[in-house]
Amino acid sequence: MKILIADDSRVMRQIVTRTLRQAGYEGHDLVEACDGQEAYDKTVSEKPDLVLSDWNMPHMSGVEVLRMLRSNGVQVPFGFVTSEGTPEMRQAAEDAGALFLVTKPFTADTFKDALDPILG
Amino acid sequence: MTTQPTVEDLKVIAEQVWSSYLDVDGTSPLLPVAADKKVIDVTASVSVTGAWRGHVLVSCSEAAGKYVGAALLGIEFDDVAEEDVADALGELANIIGGNVKSLLPEPCALSLPHVHIDGSSGRYPAVTEVCHLDGTWRDESVTVTVLESTTDLAGAKA
Numbered sequence: 291m292k293i294l295i296a297d298d299s300r301v302m303r304q305i306v307t308r309t310l311r312q313a314g315y316e317g318h319d320l321v322e323a324c325d326g327q328e329a330y331d332k333t334v335s336e337k338p339d340l341v342l343s344d345w346n347m348p349h350m351s352g353v354e355v356l357r358m359l360r361s362n363g364v365q366v367p368f369g370f371v372t373s374e375g376t377p378e379m380r381q382a383a384e385d386a387g388a389l390f391l392v393t394k395p396f397t398a399d400t401f402k403d404a405l406d407p408i409l410g
Numbered sequence: 411m412t413t414q415p416t417v418e419d420l421k422v423i424a425e426q427v428w429s430s431y432l433d434v435d436g437t438s439p440l441l442p443v444a445a446d447k448k449v450i451d452v453t454a455s456v457s458v459t460g461a462w463r464g465h466v467l468v469s470c471s472e473a474a475g476k477y478v479g480a481a482l483l484g485i486e487f488d489d490v491a492e493e494d495v496a497d498a499l500g501e502l503a504n505i506i507g508g509n510v511k512s513l514l515p516e517p518c519a520l521s522l523p524h525v526h527i528d529g530s531s532g533r534y535p536a537v538t539e540v541c542h543l544d545g546t547w548r549d550e551s552v553t554v555t556v557l558e559s560t561t562d563l564a565g566a567k568a
Binding site: 299300301348372374396397 | 429504
């Protein structure tokens with residue numbers, strides 16, 4: 291499977307990559323995006339099987355990326371990995387079509403719970 | 411009455427962050443006591459706007475910043491570059507700020523992080539300190555501070 295990791299922090303992209311490995315999801319093709327616009331563009335061009343996206347990013351927020359993808363007919367499985375997890379944001383994520391919202395800090399077990407239904 | 415974050419909240423948040431990313435094996439926790447010598451070389455901050463307005467700051471010594479970079483990037487201390495410190499401290503402020511925001515009234519928005527690596531903490535006019543956590547990590551100083559704006563958007567006193 292191809293997984294797109296979208297986060298404006300290189301550190302966090304690395305942590306997500308490491309946590310995927312620790313959670314047992316090895317051997318997947320990983321693609322990175324460093325802002326919302328790039329996340330949208332690479333989702334369209336690279337056609338990943340799953341998008342793991344930060345919420346708060348330059349140029350376009352993660353939820354704006356998701357809404358634009360859905361409005362253009364792209365139905366890729368999409369989940370948020372973000373430092374904020376208020377009920378309002380969870381509702382907005384669900385309404386936009388996200389499968390899950392994982393809050394930072396997270397562990398390998400948190401990733402397993404969210405990703406096993408998709409990657410397991 | 412608005413619920414304000416407390417130093418106890420900051421301790422809980424910091425403990426979660428340290429156990430997840432900075433002290434995974436449990437051998438070097440953040441001690442909730444001020445370092446012998448409080449040093450601020452690097453400060454990362456995020457701003458909160460909306461129903462509550464203010465800032466969350468993470469300040470530390472240069473060495474602590476490099477330890478954070480090494481831990482988050484999974485590289486050796488001596489291999490941590492200045493840009494790594496900026497990225498790592500910015501992400502730390504983002505994570506801690508996001509968790510602080512979850513304690514605040516909605517709706518609020520969190521800014522992208524700003525990082526000062528010149529020894530200054532940045533300028534935060536018209537604010538009052540809500541709480542702060544002085545910590546020691548690997549014998550280096552780390553401080554988390556929550557500041558609330560005292561003026562409304564038009565500049566009048568809140």
